[in-house]
Amino acid sequence: MRMRQSGGPRLEETPRASPTPPRLLVSSAALLWGLQFAFLNPALALLLVALYDATPADVGWVLAVYNAGGFVAALLVPAYADRMNNYLRPLLVCAGLTLVLAGVLAGTTSLPVAVVGLIALGGPAGVGVSLLFAHLKHSGAPRADVMKTRAVVSVAWVAGPPLATLIMGTLGNRAILLALAAVAVLNIATTAAMIRRKPQTVSDPTGPSTPDDDGPPLSRAGLAAVVLAFIALQATNSAAVSVMGLFVTGRLGLDVLWAGIALGVSAALEIPALLVIGRLSARFSSRALITSGCLAGIAYYAAMAFVADPVGLIALQILNAWFFAIVAGVGLTLFQQIIPRPGLASGLYMNTRRVGAIVSGPIIALGSMTALGYQGVFAACAALAVVALAAIALTRTAKAAVPDPEAVHSVPA
Structure with missing residues (x-):
């Protein structure tokens, strides 16, 4: 689309992004x-x-x-x-x-x-x-x-x-x-x-963009808070998956097969959860969906600290699937919204999982050293998910300065 500078000549049209592949x-x-x-x-x-x-x-x-x-x-x-x-x-x-x-x-x-x-x-x-x-x-x-x-x-x-x-x-x-x-x-x-x-004629990803459904771009402090929050959320998932076998055999006294069943159920439920989230994304902002995911994660980890039978273990995987589907799906799109470069946004999001896997080690070590044993790992994950939710919520007040629309040269079509 075309826009004029205040009192200035008409500027060139910004190249349109190429269509999405089939x-x-x-x-x-x-x-x-x-x-x-x-x-x-x-x-x-x-x-x-x-x-x-x-x-x-x-x-x-x-x-x-x-x-x-x-x-x-x-x-x-x-x-x-x-x-x-x-x-x-x-x-x-x-x-x-x-x-x-x-x-x-x-x-x-x-x-x-x-x-x-x-x-x-x-x-x-x-x-x-x-x-x-x-x-x-x-x-x-x-x-x-x-x-x-x-x-x-x-x-x-x-x-x-x-x-x-x-x-x-x-x-x-x-x-x-x-x-x-x-x-x-x-x-x-x-x-x-x-x-x-198609030809690769695309818009400049570093140029100005229209505000997304979550408001103006974040400040650097807000962006850092989101990255750290997702590292924390990824770390809780990695820790919970890593300790599941030990938790099932040591705390619940079940065969290790139940750990595989629980993780398999969660992974299978994640697929329809992502499809449902895709539909909901047209009605709700990324932060609203992430809030629902964090609440589901907090409820899951807190309940896992008290679960005592295989029925409860499997039933709780519904919460776990929703939590991780939100982290995996909405997290990716949120990073793409708040970081103007699509490649950097996707790469940085993917790296939160790598760093989260590293952070999960201390979570397991410290959580299992408490009087709760392996239940303490899930309790620690619940607390960390609360901190991540609070950090994401606080980013609403950490917006970057929005340039005067009259000074914007062009926006992507």
Whole structure:
């Protein structure tokens, strides 16, 4: 659209963002990128031991440097895509790097070579999901479509680990690398199809934007508060998942199978929850939905500190599913609203999960040292979720200064 400066000449029209790719193409890409992570990440420790004779200590430091590389890549690669105003071509490169990584891991028996491959290739390759969501935001996809796409990624995470286990159990450990290569080839094909479908003429993501449904942009302090709040929320989820097996066997006296059932029920319920949230996003602001998710999380963790039977354990997973669906789906769209660069927004959000996983360690250690034992971990998670909710609520008063509309040169169409 065109706007005039006060008393000035008419300015050039801002390029329109290119249309969102067909729904089936986007869903296919989301499923494939989700499968890439679901195939490699859960099986990586096993591969290090089985293929490269890694010791437990080796597994620890390799996973640490691999995740550190992924953290850095999740910031640098999307930021580069922001500067290029193009997310599909970097996405294509990420798919190619995945294919090369599978070849390197399959073709070597040396642990150092595998580690170099994981850092140099695996870190950038793992940014694919961030770039896909950045492209959706950049091309003007509504929040409901982003939620649906996130639900497809969740489907991949539900189906991926069991499928990877089946492949490795029937065809051998290296077979999962062949499956990873096949997924990479399909990722290349779907990304190339999206590139061929339209030219990459897009609006400048760094330029002025219209206020979203949650009000003016946040100040730096407000943005920092949101990031820290989501790190806390991600940490509670990571801690609860990590301690579930010990809680079920030690506190409830049940077979460890019940931990798997509980986590499986929660993961399965997360998918319809994301679809429902996508519909609700047209009526409610991101902060309102996040508030509902935080309240569900607080209720879940508080109730888990007192649950005493398998029926209660399974029933409470409804709250857990809603909580994490809000964190995973609405959290992503909130970051895209408050950070003007789509790539940086998606990459920074994805990194809150990585940092949250690190923070979950002290939560488990400190919570389990209380008189409540493993119940104390859930109590600590409830308290941390309360703090996160308060931090997000306070950001309503941490708005950045909004420029005078008369001084704005142009806005995206």
